[in-house]
Amino acid sequence: METIITKLNEIFNVRPKILRDRQITVEVDKNRVSSMLLYLKNQMGFIHLNHISCVDWIEEGQFELVYIVWRPEDKTTVLVKTRIDRENPEMENIDTIWDQAHTYEREIREMFGIEFPGLKAPREFILEGWEGPPPMRRDFDTRKYAMETYETRPGREDAQNVREYITKRTGEKVPDFAKKYSRD
Amino acid sequence: MSIIDLKGILVPLGALKQIAKEPHTIPYPDKTKEVSDRYRGFHYNDLELCIGCGNCSTICMNEAIDMVEVEGVEGQPGDSGLRPRVDYGRCCYCALCVDVCPTGSLNMTKDFIKVSPDPYDFLMIPGKDNPEDKDLISFTADKDTSLNLFDRVPMRELEPETRVKSFAEVFLGYTEEEARIEASRCINCGLCTENCPVHMHIPEYINAISRGDDEAAIKIIYDNNDLPEMCGKVCTRRCESICSLQVRGEAVAIRWLKRYATERAENADMIRKIVNPEIREPNGIKVGIIGAGPAGLTAGYYLTLKGYDVTIYEAKKDPGGMIMYGIPKYRLPYDSIQKQVDYMESVGVKIHFNTVVGKDITFEDIYNQHDAVFMGIGLQKGWNLGIEGDDAEGVWTAVDFLGKVNAGEPVDIGKKVVVVGGGDVSMDSSRVSRRLGAEVVQLYRRRIVDMPADDEEIEGALEEGVEIIEKAIPTRIIKDENGRLKAIEYVRAQLVKPEGGGRPRPVPIEGSETIIECDAVIAAIGQKADFSLLPKEVEEALEFVRGKIKVDDNRFTGYPKLWAGGDAVKYGKVDAISAIADGFYAAGSIDEYFGGKAPKSSKHHV
Numbered sequence: 001m002e003t004i005i006t007k008l009n010e011i012f013n014v015r016p017k018i019l020r021d022r023q024i025t026v027e028v029d030k031n032r033v034s035s036m037l038l039y040l041k042n043q044m045g046f047i048h049l050n051h052i053s054c055v056d057w058i059e060e061g062q063f064e065l066v067y068i069v070w071r072p073e074d075k076t077t078v079l080v081k082t083r084i085d086r087e088n089p090e091m092e093n094i095d096t097i098w099d100q101a102h103t104y105e106r107e108i109r110e111m112f113g114i115e116f117p118g119l120k121a122p123r124e125f126i127l128e129g130w131e132g133p134p135p136m137r138r139d140f141d142t143r144k145y146a147m148e149t150y151e152t153r154p155g156r157e158d159a160q161n162v163r164e165y166i167t168k169r170t171g172e173k174v175p176d177f178a179k180k181y182s183r184d
Numbered sequence: 185m186s187i188i189d190l191k192g193i194l195v196p197l198g199a200l201k202q203i204a205k206e207p208h209t210i211p212y213p214d215k216t217k218e219v220s221d222r223y224r225g226f227h228y229n230d231l232e233l234c235i236g237c238g239n240c241s242t243i244c245m246n247e248a249i250d251m252v253e254v255e256g257v258e259g260q261p262g263d264s265g266l267r268p269r270v271d272y273g274r275c276c277y278c279a280l281c282v283d284v285c286p287t288g289s290l291n292m293t294k295d296f297i298k299v300s301p302d303p304y305d306f307l308m309i310p311g312k313d314n315p316e317d318k319d320l321i322s323f324t325a326d327k328d329t330s331l332n333l334f335d336r337v338p339m340r341e342l343e344p345e346t347r348v349k350s351f352a353e354v355f356l357g358y359t360e361e362e363a364r365i366e367a368s369r370c371i372n373c374g375l376c377t378e379n380c381p382v383h384m385h386i387p388e389y390i391n392a393i394s395r396g397d398d399e400a401a402i403k404i405i406y407d408n409n410d411l412p413e414m415c416g417k418v419c420t421r422r423c424e425s426i427c428s429l430q431v432r433g434e435a436v437a438i439r440w441l442k443r444y445a446t447e448r449a450e451n452a453d454m455i456r457k458i459v460n461p462e463i464r465e466p467n468g469i470k471v472g473i474i475g476a477g478p479a480g481l482t483a484g485y486y487l488t489l490k491g492y493d494v495t496i497y498e499a500k501k502d503p504g505g506m507i508m509y510g511i512p513k514y515r516l517p518y519d520s521i522q523k524q525v526d527y528m529e530s531v532g533v534k535i536h537f538n539t540v541v542g543k544d545i546t547f548e549d550i551y552n553q554h555d556a557v558f559m560g561i562g563l564q565k566g567w568n569l570g571i572e573g574d575d576a577e578g579v580w581t582a583v584d585f586l587g588k589v590n591a592g593e594p595v596d597i598g599k600k601v602v603v604v605g606g607g608d609v610s611m612d613s614s615r616v617s618r619r620l621g622a623e624v625v626q627l628y629r630r631r632i633v634d635m636p637a638d639d640e641e642i643e644g645a646l647e648e649g650v651e652i653i654e655k656a657i658p659t660r661i662i663k664d665e666n667g668r669l670k671a672i673e674y675v676r677a678q679l680v681k682p683e684g685g686g687r688p689r690p691v692p693i694e695g696s697e698t699i700i701e702c703d704a705v706i707a708a709i710g711q712k713a714d715f716s717l718l719p720k721e722v723e724e725a726l727e728f729v730r731g732k733i734k735v736d737d738n739r740f741t742g743y744p745k746l747w748a749g750g751d752a753v754k755y756g757k758v759d760a761i762s763a764i765a766d767g768f769y770a771a772g773s774i775d776e777y778f779g780g781k782a783p784k785s786s787k788h789h790v
Binding site: 174184 | 236387
């Protein structure tokens with residue numbers, strides 16, 4: 001563990017942190033991600049890419065990509081994290097380092113809308129015929145999308161609004177200025 | 185190569201070892217596949233437990249859940265009568281609906297197979313259309329995993345030792361942070377509104393508080409309650425008893441949230457500025473109101489907003505009626521009532537204090553000088569104990585006792601007081617007596633759990649050192665030679681279930697007589713109205729039910745141009761919010777009666 005931390009600090013000038021037992025997390029600039037991953041794979045024995053994950057930091061206008069790599073000898077995991085701009089997001093493609101990375105990248109491309117130029121198979125992944133915004137982004141309004149995209153089955157016209165149903169029973173008159181605080 | 189291909193014969197035989205193994209395929213439909221314990225298949229809804237709050241329908245991101253009327257399910261307070269119906273063409277089986285169900289009636293099952301050529305078959309009312317799934321429940325949300333917050337933000341209060349030293353307000357009110365957290369627990373279903381006599385817009389103002397819009401909350405609150413700060417402190421809060429969260433947890437503190445919001449408007453001017461009510465052009469119609477209690481004030485306030493010329497006649501020197509003279513100041517401070525009444529006067533309500541109807545002005549005068557009259561006279565007289573010696577000096581009725589204390593008059597109750605009763609008024613009497621420095625014993629004919637008083641009041645009284653003797657019936661008052669109270673005798677009772685069912689009846693146990701020496705006895709066993717102000721022909725024309733005036737839904741008495749409300753009227757329960765409702769609906773009815781137009785004379789017949 002200590003060696004990994006010292007080496008990464010020496011070469012990449014980063015400050016890795018021990019997350020918990022046999023787990024190290026390190027934040028790095030997006031331009032140095034591939035070189036760090038290559039170093040971890042070729043020099044440190046982290047031969048397995050576990051997963052690539054994405055976090056939407058909408059308040060900060062950023063996406064965070066998390067590359068999780070693993071070393072079989074001592075079962076150690078390193079999480080390489082990087083932040084990219086949320087506007088026109090683009091990230092270097094690493095399927096040249098690990099072939100299977102393209103599956104994760106295709107998924108992230110579809111769910112978060114991040115482009116990976118040079119992707120082996122940039123076609124749609126699981127969202128067939130999807131025309132809406134990337135659905136895993138936090139500003140994606142599921143209900144709005146569902147209402148606009150899918151028609152309502154006939155036979156559902158008898159649905160009642162609970163609040164209105166009770167006011168009808170009690171004779172309560174909710175004034176207009178209060179209605180914007182009613183439940184939809 | 186040998187003649188017999190031994191290998192060729194033996195190897196296929198090896199396949200025989202599979203013969204005893206279970207196949208991987210399933211002979212459906214004789215057998216269904218075992219799925220994992222927390223599998224999310226079709227829903228199952230316990231229709232009895234469900235209260236139709238619609239939280240499942242609101243949370244569903246796919247708009248897959250409708251609330252619909254279901255045959256055999258009747259609505260009642262605390263149950264909308266609607267039940268969820270799921271469109272399985274839209275449902276994505278995420279189970280958020282289960283996670284937010286306040287009662288835990290909605291669950292998901294291991295059943296996931298349904299084949300039908302008819303697309304309407306996939307609209308299902310869980311629990312009604314799939315009763316067989318009851319035994320297949322898999323995904324549930326218990327109190328720990330549910331996304332609802334079941335625990336109320338506790339209200340800060342004074343320590344009992346500090347409380348008994350003065351009449352300072354016991355409950356300290358929510359801070360802004362506490363109020364926001366508590367308000368955010370509300371799921372805004374609105375079931376609570378049904379139990380409120382005046383049907384306040386509860387989900388709307390709580391939602392406004394949770395969003396940080398306190399001024400909007402105040403405006404919404406004043407829409408149909410003109411004494412909300414009073415209600416925020418002392419309401420009987422029947423709304424909370426049917427809150428959807430109280431099925432499995434603690435009800436939203438609706439009363440404390442109302443108190444929080446209304447206290448944000450610190451004075452009458454601020455209320456006026458925030459509420460900014462629409463006041464109609466004066467229409468010249470005069471309405472006389474007898475009694476400035478909650479009923480009279482409410483009718484007066486809403487009629488004034490509708491353009492009527494309102495005059496309230498009040499016998500006492502201060503407004504509020506029972507909320508001023510009946511409720512102790514540690515629950516409802518004087519300033520709080522005054523602030524709300526100041527606001528009402530600022531919109532044009534006129535109140536004549538120290539004007540006893542029947543003495544300073546006659547009922548006939550008020551009746552003839554006004555186009556309509558509303559009567560909210562309350563229950564002014566306490567019931568006597570009705571036992572031997574109850575005329576002794578030192579025996580009080582709670583109304584007289586609390587009235588004197590609240591008016592600031594000196595009251596001598598000595599060192600030891602016995603209070604009789606089990607309602608809120610008895611608790612007030614006991615706790616006020618403690619504050620006056622007396623030792624207090626309270627007698628109640630049933631058990632503490634049977635007391636009609638608010639649990640919070642009972643708890644408060646016990647904390648303050650009031651001794652409550654359960655199942656005790658007073659039998660006689662013992663006087664000294666001067667006719668002054670010396671002691672009270674009571675017998676213990678046992679509770680006997682009546683044969684026809686109903687509440688257990690206390691039956692005295694013979695020989696269990698006990699005598700308590702005391703300096704004062706306070707009877708808090710109920711009140712009655714005093715109708716002596718009414719002229720004979722009016723009294724004869726009115727209909728009375730058990731000592732109270734009978735009115736219709738509009739609080740109309742049946743006597744021309746006379747409406748009535750409050751405790752002295754037989755409609756709903758006896759509490760402040762019911763009186764407010766009476767005033768509110770009477771105001772609406774009077775306005776309807778005049779059709780919003782301005783007649784010049786008072787010749788109206790109904």
